[in-house]
Amino acid sequence: MPMPFSILAETFEKLERTTSRTQMVLYLVDLFKKTPPETIDKVVYFLQGKLWPDWKGLPELGVGEKTLIKAVSIALHVPERTVEELAKRLGDLGLAVERLKREKEKGAKAVGLLAFMKQPSSGESTLTVEKVYDTLARVALTTGEGSRELKLKLVAGLIAEASPREAKYIVRFIEGRLRLGVGDATIIEALSIVYAGSAAMKHVVERAYNLRADLGLVAKILATQGVEAVKNIKPEVGIPIRPMLAERLNNPVEILKKLGGRALVEYKYDGERAQIHKKGDKIWIFSRRLENITKMYPDVVEMALKGIKANEAIVEGEIVAIDPDTGELRPFQELMRRKRKHDIHIAMKEVPVAVYLFDILYRDGEDLTVKPLPERRKHLEEVLVQSDTWRLAEHIYTDKPEELEQFFLRAIEDGAEGVMAKAVHSRSIYQAGARGWLWIKYKRDYKSEMIDTVDLVVVGAFYGKGRRGGKFGALLMAAYDPDTDTFKTVCKVGSGFTDEDLERLNEMLKPYIIPHKHPRVDSKMKPDVWVQPALVAEIIGAELTLSPIHTCCHGWVKPGAGISIRFPRFIRWRPDKSPEDATTTKELYEMYKRQLHKIEEKTATREAA
Ligand code: ATP
Numbered sequence: 001m002p003m004p005f006s007i008l009a010e011t012f013e014k015l016e017r018t019t020s021r022t023q024m025v026l027y028l029v030d031l032f033k034k035t036p037p038e039t040i041d042k043v044v045y046f047l048q049g050k051l052w053p054d055w056k057g058l059p060e061l062g063v064g065e066k067t068l069i070k071a072v073s074i075a076l077h078v079p080e081r082t083v084e085e086l087a088k089r090l091g092d093l094g095l096a097v098e099r100l101k102r103e104k105e106k107g108a109k110a111v112g113l114l115a116f117m118k119q120p121s122s123g124e125s126t127l128t129v130e131k132v133y134d135t136l137a138r139v140a141l142t143t144g145e146g147s148r149e150l151k152l153k154l155v156a157g158l159i160a161e162a163s164p165r166e167a168k169y170i171v172r173f174i175e176g177r178l179r180l181g182v183g184d185a186t187i188i189e190a191l192s193i194v195y196a197g198s199a200a201m202k203h204v205v206e207r208a209y210n211l212r213a214d215l216g217l218v219a220k221i222l223a224t225q226g227v228e229a230v231k232n233i234k235p236e237v238g239i240p241i242r243p244m245l246a247e248r249l250n251n252p253v254e255i256l257k258k259l260g261g262r263a264l265v266e267y268k269y270d271g272e273r274a275q276i277h278k279k280g281d282k283i284w285i286f287s288r289r290l291e292n293i294t295k296m297y298p299d300v301v302e303m304a305l306k307g308i309k310a311n312e313a314i315v316e317g318e319i320v321a322i323d324p325d326t327g328e329l330r331p332f333q334e335l336m337r338r339k340r341k342h343d344i345h346i347a348m349k350e351v352p353v354a355v356y357l358f359d360i361l362y363r364d365g366e367d368l369t370v371k372p373l374p375e376r377r378k379h380l381e382e383v384l385v386q387s388d389t390w391r392l393a394e395h396i397y398t399d400k401p402e403e404l405e406q407f408f409l410r411a412i413e414d415g416a417e418g419v420m421a422k423a424v425h426s427r428s429i430y431q432a433g434a435r436g437w438l439w440i441k442y443k444r445d446y447k448s449e450m451i452d453t454v455d456l457v458v459v460g461a462f463y464g465k466g467r468r469g470g471k472f473g474a475l476l477m478a479a480y481d482p483d484t485d486t487f488k489t490v491c492k493v494g495s496g497f498t499d500e501d502l503e504r505l506n507e508m509l510k511p512y513i514i515p516h517k518h519p520r521v522d523s524k525m526k527p528d529v530w531v532q533p534a535l536v537a538e539i540i541g542a543e544l545t546l547s548p549i550h551t552c553c554h555g556w557v558k559p560g561a562g563i564s565i566r567f568p569r570f571i572r573w574r575p576d577k578s579p580e581d582a583t584t585t586k587e588l589y590e591m592y593k594r595q596l597h598k599i600e601e602k603t604a605t606r607e608a609a
Contacts, residue, residue, distance in 0.1 A: 057291075188202050265395060310383045458478075474493060540571055
């Protein structure tokens with residue numbers, strides 16, 4: 001039996017008017033009881049204000065305000081201007097349509113015309129949920145030549161057939177302005193009451209939704225096959241799993257305590273989270289917000305095809321912009337630059353990426369979300385075929401706060417945002433869709449912006465990678481410490497060189513290459529070749545940061561850490577300067593202190609991404 005659309009419209013109106021969540025649940029219970037099981041998915045999608053989950057990547061309705069006004073005008077036989085003006089006055093096209101329809105109805109009644117109109121005098125219509133849904137789906141899926149006219153005709157047809165109240169909600173739905181205020185959790189609660197016996201069963205429905213981010217689908221399985229079927233829901237390749245989220249702490253001692261003493265600690269990369277699904281030779285990539293972003297990353301698709309040794313798998317990692325020549329991480333903004341480019345093939349070349357993998361949720365029929373992290377890691381390591389750009393996230397296992405802290409500093413210096421500490425005990429499952437204490441993010445509270453350039457001395461060099469193979473690609477740079485008359489390392493710089501700079505590098509360094517560390521150089525890092533302090537270069541970076549590796553100002557700010565430059569770039573050579581004219585350690589220390597400030601949360605930029 002088809003379901004009258006009037007039932008849905010009536011519920012929408014009630015939902016819109018109530019401010020009580022308990023009342024909302026009751027209205028939904030009432031609605032679901034009146035819903036035929038095979039229609040429940042459509043009802044749930046309507047409540048969510050969409051035709052299907054966003055991740056399906058299906059087209060949106062594609063009906064702009066102008067077309068919508070035109071459709072109303074055609075349906076109601078009133079001039080477009082009238083519709084437009086009333087909508088403006090009421091601030092809502094939905095309300096305008098409702099009022100115009102009511103007036104028409106009244107007029108028709110007065111002259112006894114109702115019998116000739118499509119709808120009965122009760123103010124209700126013969127529209128069904130199925131018909132409205134299917135028509136709107138057709139509107140969305142119509143593309144190409146003549147699609148504008150067809151969309152217009154279909155929408156006008158719906159509005160003509162609808163009752164005033166129904167028309168109001170159809171119009172608002174098309175505009176994407178349903179705003180009923182019903183969250184997924186409320187829908188889940190009502191579904192549990194109606195189909196699983198009580199609200200206490202909501203965790204079962206919730207879990208299913210977390211594993212298959214399609215509430216319409218979960219509702220349909222529940223309504224047509226029962227709660228046992230929902231309990232047995234496993235992840236399915238091609239349907240995204242809602243991501244596990246982390247709590248935040250900024251103290252290594254507390255972090256380890258919270259995790260039960262021991263943890264897997266990984267770099268927290270500053271890129272885009274990617275849930276990568278593989279089935280045979282098909283790959284899907286879903287974002288943190290479960291959008292299908294496969295088309296944006298043809299290079300990652302290639303990597304995944306080669307890098308996952310399983311017929312079916314779901315793995316998780318972070319996509320990060322990298323410097324192709326040095327393999328070093330690039331800032332988040334670079335990745336955004338790539339995403340803004342229209343031609344993906346140009347973007348791919350300009351901003352190459354690497355994927356750092358950190359979890360596996362499904363492998364050849366087995367749901368791994370219920371397994372503890374160490375077991376998932378074993379599976380992940382087994383299926384991965386690693387390469388330079390497709391590899392496990394940098395990590396350590398530790399039970400020592402000092403070790404965690406050192407690793408954290410190294411992560412920041414390498415361009416990561418901090419670290420993720422993860423529980424490794426027997427209860428360390430993958431909590432899909434939940435923020436909990438099994439994962440703890442550790443980011444900085446403060447950072448020291450780098451505003452001025454510094455002049456540093458070359459004390460070593462590294463060979464490049466890829467197209468720079470065999471030639472020098474990065475330099476180890478040091479500041480001058482006049483107190484000890486030594487050079488203390490600050491950073492490794494591999495960015496900012498032009499091809500011409502790089503061509504000249506071998507020749508420039510040649511006279512200064514020595515077989516061992518120069519006695520006046522203080523370094524913990526070991527370059528491929530040592531260089532006598534002679535050449536000075538101007539360097540800029542994003543920040544000054546603490547580093548466990550570099551010796552500049554070692555222990556001045558924090559025990560066990562020196563000062564380093566994050567995302568350093570070469571600007572130019574300073575042949576006019578001698579090594580002793582380079583920026584001093586003390587100057588770097590002053591710069592660090594002067595620019596230190598609290599970090600604002602950057603949720604906004606991530607959201608915009
Ligand atoms: P949240 O995702 O927690 O709501 P957010 O979007 O602001 O917050 P962050 O707080 O910065 O993000 O941290 C979580 C994100 O860190 C993850 O969603 C993921 O994209 C990223 N990330 C980077 N490296 C890792 C890693 N090794 N393990 C897990 N997540 C990682």
